[in-house]
Amino acid sequence: MERPCVRVPREAGEQTRQALAAADLVDEDHEIVVDEEVLYLPVTDPDAVGDEYDVVYRDVPAHDPQRTPAELLGFDPSYERLGDVVILDEDDPDRAAEIARAILDSDLPVRAVIDRASKVKGDLRVRDWTVLATDGDRNGRPPTETIHREYGFEYRLDLAEVYFSPRLATERHRVTEEVEAGERAVDMFAGVGPFAIPMAARGATVVGVDLNPAAVGFLRENAHRNGVSDQVTAIEGDVRDVAADYADWADRIVMNLPHSADEFLDAAVTLAGDDCILHYYDIQHEDDPFGPGERAIRAVAESAGYDVEVLTRHVVRSYAPHELNVCLDVRLSQ
Numbered sequence: 001m002e003r004p005c006v007r008v009p010r011e012a013g014e015q016t017r018q019a020l021a022a023a024d025l026v027d028e029d030h031e032i033v034v035d036e037e038v039l040y041l042p043v044t045d046p047d048a049v050g051d052e053y054d055v056v057y058r059d060v061p062a063h064d065p066q067r068t069p070a071e072l073l074g075f076d077p078s079y080e081r082l083g084d085v086v087i088l089d090e091d092d093p094d095r096a097a098e099i100a101r102a103i104l105d106s107d108l109p110v111r112a113v114i115d116r117a118s119k120v121k122g123d124l125r126v127r128d129w130t131v132l133a134t135d136g137d138r139n140g141r142p143p144t145e146t147i148h149r150e151y152g153f154e155y156r157l158d159l160a161e162v163y164f165s166p167r168l169a170t171e172r173h174r175v176t177e178e179v180e181a182g183e184r185a186v187d188m189f190a191g192v193g194p195f196a197i198p199m200a201a202r203g204a205t206v207v208g209v210d211l212n213p214a215a216v217g218f219l220r221e222n223a224h225r226n227g228v229s230d231q232v233t234a235i236e237g238d239v240r241d242v243a244a245d246y247a248d249w250a251d252r253i254v255m256n257l258p259h260s261a262d263e264f265l266d267a268a269v270t271l272a273g274d275d276c277i278l279h280y281y282d283i284q285h286e287d288d289p290f291g292p293g294e295r296a297i298r299a300v301a302e303s304a305g306y307d308v309e310v311l312t313r314h315v316v317r318s319y320a321p322h323e324l325n326v327c328l329d330v331r332l333s334q
């Protein structure tokens with residue numbers, strides 16, 4: 001569309017733009033156009049432009065208005081993005097519905113907006129969700145299903161069927177970056193594979209176990225999707241029943257079941273080879289976040305003949321008021 005523009009040599013562009021801006025004449029809705037050595041600066045009122053400037057009419061593109069949820073709502077809502085699904089944590093259903101509508105109406109590439117409807121529950125650590133809004137074009141996919149990208153890997157998952165938290169991405173990266181080619185690693189609570197797959201990509205042979213058949217299905221698919229299916233063995237079952245099949249096997253073990261990892265230390269010690277690094281996740285009171293885990297590991301591992309050396313005491317995140325999600329990186333050797 002033709003708009004009035006001030007035409008200036010390129011080298012005079014910035015000075016002219018500033019002069020026009022000072023006179024409140026810059027047309028912010030249209031873009032500045034560069035043509036060879038000439039700039040065209042769109043203006044709002046050609047009659048108000050001083051005689052020293054050359055005003056012409058020409059086509060200039062309109063600025064793409066970026067509509068963010070905050071712009072549409074008038075406040076900045078808090079939400080997490082997981083692929084093309086947006087996750088809310090709202091108590092007020094009216095406010096949740098208003099935010100969901102604004103997110104779908106915004107320019108974010110979003111297919112569905114869902115709200116946490118329960119805490120994570122039971123052994124499988126899956127929560128309930130309320131579907132607040134969808135774009136109506138789901139190609140038969142549930143609104144809770146998405147493909148999440150993290151540190152260059154892709155994970156397909158359905159939040160209604162499996163546990164997954166994008167908040168742990170940095171922590172997973174911290175751990176998986178330690179892996180060296182040729183290691184044998186067991187992910188005792190593998191979920192859809194966000195530890196197992198990066199470990200395999202670093203050259204490890206990985207066994208990933210999960211009680212949840214849906215998680216194991218996604219783990220297999222995601223291993224394939226990320227080109228590491230030859231190195232990942234996905235096993236459905238209780239890791240306590242699987243451990244004996246891989247006794248004394250592991251150079252590295254990930255235990256990411258923070259509320260009850262201590263109940264699985266016997267299985268971890270069964271899996272551990274003579275020199276094994278254990279990544280033990282725990283949730284404890286901030287007054288002593290590492291003590292209970294360290295004592296539990298020492299009790300089980302030392303009675304099985306291992307020396308225990310704590311390599312790192314790492315706070316992953318705040319979990320609840322006065323409660324911390326922590327990781328103990330421990331070397332077991334004998």
Ligand code: SAM
Binds near residue numbers: 165212
């Ligand atoms: N590591 C994954 C991640 O970061 O997304 C999943 C962690 S999630 C907190 C814990 C997982 O442990 C769930 O997928 C759950 O199904 C699985 N799980 C719970 N009890 C288990 C058991 N006895 N044996 C194997 N897996 C179990």
